[in-house]
Amino acid sequence: MGELKLMKGNEAFGEAAIRLGVDAYFGYPITPQSEVIEYLMAEKPHERTGMVVLQAESEVAAINMVYGAAGAGKKVMTSSSSPGISLKMEGVSYMAGAELPTVLLNVVRGGPGLGTIQPSQADYFQAVKGGGHGDYHLIVLAPASVQEMSDMVKEGFELAFKYRNPVMILSDGVIGQMMEKVELFDHIPRWTDEEIKKNTPWATTGKTTDRERNIITSLDLDSFRQEKHNEKLQAKYNDIRENEVRFEKFNCDDAEYLFIAYGSSARIAQKAMQLCRDKGIKVGLLRPITLFPFPEKEINELAGQVKGILSVEMSAGQMVEDVKLAVCGKTKVEHYGRMGGIIHSPLEVMAALEQKIIGGSSNE
Amino acid sequence: MAKIKGAIVVDIEHCKGCEVCIDACPTQVIEMHEQVNGKGYHYAYMAQPDACTGCTNCAIVCPDGVITVYRKKMAE
Amino acid sequence: MSKDLLNEIIQPENLVYKKTKLMTNNTLSYCPGCGHGTAHRLIMDVVEELDIWKDTIGVAPVGCSVLAYDFMNIDMQQAAHGRAPAVATGIKRCYPDKVVFTYQGDGDLAAIGTAETIHAINRGENIIIVFINNGIYGMTGGQMAPTTLPGMKSSTSPYGRDTEMMGNPLKMTELISALPGAYMVTRQAVHTPAHVRKAKRALKMAFKNQIEKKGGVSFVEIVSNCNSGWKMTPVHSNQWMVENMFPFYPLGDIKIDGEFVNK
Ligand SMILES: Cc1ncc(C[n+]2csc(CCOP(=O)(O)OP(=O)(O)O)c2C)c(N)n1
Ligand code: SF4
Ligand code: SF4
Ligand code: SF4
Numbered sequence: 001m002g003e004l005k006l007m008k009g010n011e012a013f014g015e016a017a018i019r020l021g022v023d024a025y026f027g028y029p030i031t032p033q034s035e036v037i038e039y040l041m042a043e044k045p046h047e048r049t050g051m052v053v054l055q056a057e058s059e060v061a062a063i064n065m066v067y068g069a070a071g072a073g074k075k076v077m078t079s080s081s082s083p084g085i086s087l088k089m090e091g092v093s094y095m096a097g098a099e100l101p102t103v104l105l106n107v108v109r110g111g112p113g114l115g116t117i118q119p120s121q122a123d124y125f126q127a128v129k130g131g132g133h134g135d136y137h138l139i140v141l142a143p144a145s146v147q148e149m150s151d152m153v154k155e156g157f158e159l160a161f162k163y164r165n166p167v168m169i170l171s172d173g174v175i176g177q178m179m180e181k182v183e184l185f186d187h188i189p190r191w192t193d194e195e196i197k198k199n200t201p202w203a204t205t206g207k208t209t210d211r212e213r214n215i216i217t218s219l220d221l222d223s224f225r226q227e228k229h230n231e232k233l234q235a236k237y238n239d240i241r242e243n244e245v246r247f248e249k250f251n252c253d254d255a256e257y258l259f260i261a262y263g264s265s266a267r268i269a270q271k272a273m274q275l276c277r278d279k280g281i282k283v284g285l286l287r288p289i290t291l292f293p294f295p296e297k298e299i300n301e302l303a304g305q306v307k308g309i310l311s312v313e314m315s316a317g318q319m320v321e322d323v324k325l326a327v328c329g330k331t332k333v334e335h336y337g338r339m340g341g342i343i344h345s346p347l348e349v350m351a352a353l354e355q356k357i358i359g360g361s362s363n364e
Numbered sequence: 365m366a367k368i369k370g371a372i373v374v375d376i377e378h379c380k381g382c383e384v385c386i387d388a389c390p391t392q393v394i395e396m397h398e399q400v401n402g403k404g405y406h407y408a409y410m411a412q413p414d415a416c417t418g419c420t421n422c423a424i425v426c427p428d429g430v431i432t433v434y435r436k437k438m439a440e
Numbered sequence: 441m442s443k444d445l446l447n448e449i450i451q452p453e454n455l456v457y458k459k460t461k462l463m464t465n466n467t468l469s470y471c472p473g474c475g476h477g478t479a480h481r482l483i484m485d486v487v488e489e490l491d492i493w494k495d496t497i498g499v500a501p502v503g504c505s506v507l508a509y510d511f512m513n514i515d516m517q518q519a520a521h522g523r524a525p526a527v528a529t530g531i532k533r534c535y536p537d538k539v540v541f542t543y544q545g546d547g548d549l550a551a552i553g554t555a556e557t558i559h560a561i562n563r564g565e566n567i568i569i570v571f572i573n574n575g576i577y578g579m580t581g582g583q584m585a586p587t588t589l590p591g592m593k594s595s596t597s598p599y600g601r602d603t604e605m606m607g608n609p610l611k612m613t614e615l616i617s618a619l620p621g622a623y624m625v626t627r628q629a630v631h632t633p634a635h636v637r638k639a640k641r642a643l644k645m646a647f648k649n650q651i652e653k654k655g656g657v658s659f660v661e662i663v664s665n666c667n668s669g670w671k672m673t674p675v676h677s678n679q680w681m682v683e684n685m686f687p688f689y690p691l692g693d694i695k696i697d698g699e700f701v702n703k
Contacts, residue, residue, distance in 0.1 A: 061559065064530065065529050067526075068519075068534075076534070207494060213515050213516065215516055216518065380471075429460075433455075434454040436451075
């Protein structure tokens with residue numbers, strides 16, 4: 001068993017980075033994720049593992065520092081919250097185009113604009129549908145606990161290097177700020193220069209006599225080659241859809257109704273599910289752990305079994321669109337969620353199920 | 365007396381006919397050929413080869429790096 | 441001169457100048473007479489002479505030189521518009537023993553990338569920034585740059601730069617020389633053999649500074665021509681540059697070894 005600690009989600013993310021042997025972190029302060037860089041600075045990772053931690057002049061600079069280090073084969077990461085993530089999107093699109101691995105944390109707060117510093121899940125579209133320009137996808141992981149804030153750093157880097165693709169951890173202010181017990185994994189040494197050359201033969205580590213020069217770019221002015229590159233990216237995304245879907249199911253076997261929720265909403269929906277079950281309403285919960293790829297197949301299968309699905313997210317209804325696509329008209333789908341930084345209560349979620357799904361289902 | 369003689373070789377197909385080398389030559393060796401290369405540029409050539417001293421001036425200002433320079437001490 | 445005599449001279453043992461092997465054989469994408477090509481070659485000359493090509497990583501900008509990696513035969517990254525100093529920071533912080541340089545135009549460095557430029561220099565990143573100042577946006581078709589001279593015409597200042605309305609040209613090099621992280625600051629040109637030789641010496645000093653880990657950024661501005669953007673012949677553009685650009689952007693060293701040069 002690994003070391004147990006009581007930590008904030010943001011701190012667990014930072015500690016996991018040090019323990020995973022991450023080479024560098026570049027960031028810029030913004031609530032509610034500033035603890036990440038504060039924790040890293042306080043921990044002196046340059047002494048613990050040799051990890052570089054630098055406060056950049058902006059999120060734009062930070063993501064481009066990540067681009068440079070990732071292009072040189074390093075395990076490098078950044079974190080921010082919604083307004084900062086918007087700024088990073090230029091760099092993220094370039095990284096997706098140049099196929100650079102990284103782990104990028106968004107501790108989502110309410111928007112649009114400066115919005116609020118309170119939690120939200122309103123950046124789903126941005127995370128899952130692209131966010132920056134061009135046809136691309138991030139692999140998106142959604143932690144629902146402090147434990148996952150730590151574990152997903154490891155999982156995220158595995159996926160990022162396996163697919164040469166940026167990975168976003170789509171968290172929110174609740175998970176980032178909450179204190180929970182977390183089991184930390186043991187220290188893993190940082191890659192040596194030899195390991196980097198072996199693991200990332202494409203990286204710009206300095207040309208050697210035994211290979212052509214390496215180039216990191218997202219540009220190709222030849223439209224035919226650019227289309228080929230796009231097709232290659234799409235094939236990669238299909239691979240990811242095929243192989244990396246992750247989700248968790250609760251009480252789905254006998255469920256007549258289903259909640260679908262990720263991140264902190266999944267915790268609330270789980271409580272709401274218990275309240276419903278206490279009342280005799282047979283509700284199950286499906287928690288997508290990966291938002292891209294989305295657990296479409298499982299949702300579609302469950303849609304054949306249940307009388308209705310309530311998608312629960314702290315937004316005006318974003319994931320619900322993907323739920324509807326997955327359900328493909330097989331059953332009724334509704335959205336429930338508060339906005340502006342308000343966290344819905346389990347009672348509100350139960351009431352929404354009763355009103356929008358159970359109450360409304362006889363009309364169909 | 366030993367005399368220094370130079371010569372340049374222009375990579376004709378990569379010359380863009382910009383004429384920057386002409387001004388750089390202290391002994392007016394270079395002119396643009398009346399013929400054009402495959403890209404349609406008049407290209408640089410030694411119009412006065414006898415005057416070339418192999419000073420490399422033309423080669424180092426050539427933006428496209430298409431000039432190679434040779435120099436030999438001639439025994440006379 | 442007889443064919444025989446020529447053949448006698450053109451022999452490998454008599455070779456005195458040949459383009460460095462560190463330039464690829466790809467035809468440069470630049471307009472005839474554009475200083476970008478010369479600047480590329482000088483950088484690669486220095487990298488070859490210092491024998492650091494195995495350890496050198498370049499960062500290309502967005503601008504006409506976006507394809508610099510097609511011409512420089514070393515490991516290179518292509519950065520988003522203006523972000524090259526941040527990209528270089530990321531590389532250099534992770535590889536303090538490698539040699540890292542950026543190559544940027546004036547729009548890239550002095551407009552959209554102003555923040556990245558100033559902060560990388562202010563942090564004293566041990567990198568080289570090569571700044572090609574041609575007073576215009578070349579790649580996008582000759583629009584006004586932050587460096588466009590007062591009264592100078594461009595496609596977005598078709599009646600000449602009106603400083604009341606469009607602001608004044610930015611002397612980025614003087615501006616950043618005030619920062620403690622700027623270890624070497626110099627302004628050069630590459631339009632004549634003498635200037636080429638000087639610019640090469642400056643670049644060599646810049647690379648040596650980095651190899652010897654002398655603190656801070658070595659910043660080499662090269663005032664260059666954009667004959668397409670200026671709508672002139674290459675030779676005329678070089679004359680125009682001497683007459684108009686140099687008075688506003690005077691050539692010479694501004695800071696050497698971290699100290700201002702007294703003029
Ligand atoms: C974010 C973004 N904005 C605008 C552009 C369009 N753009 C490409 S190059 C360029 C200006 C380049 O000018 P400069 O840096 O002076 O280099 P030059 O082409 O003159 O060498 C612009 C505005 C872009 N590629 N990306
Ligand atoms: S400078 Fe170079 S490209 Fe221009 S005309 Fe002379 S040889 Fe040709
Ligand atoms: S080497 Fe010198 S003398 Fe010969 S052509 Fe070139 S510039 Fe003229
Ligand atoms: S547009 Fe200007 S800067 Fe660009 S290649 Fe042509 S001359 Fe050079």
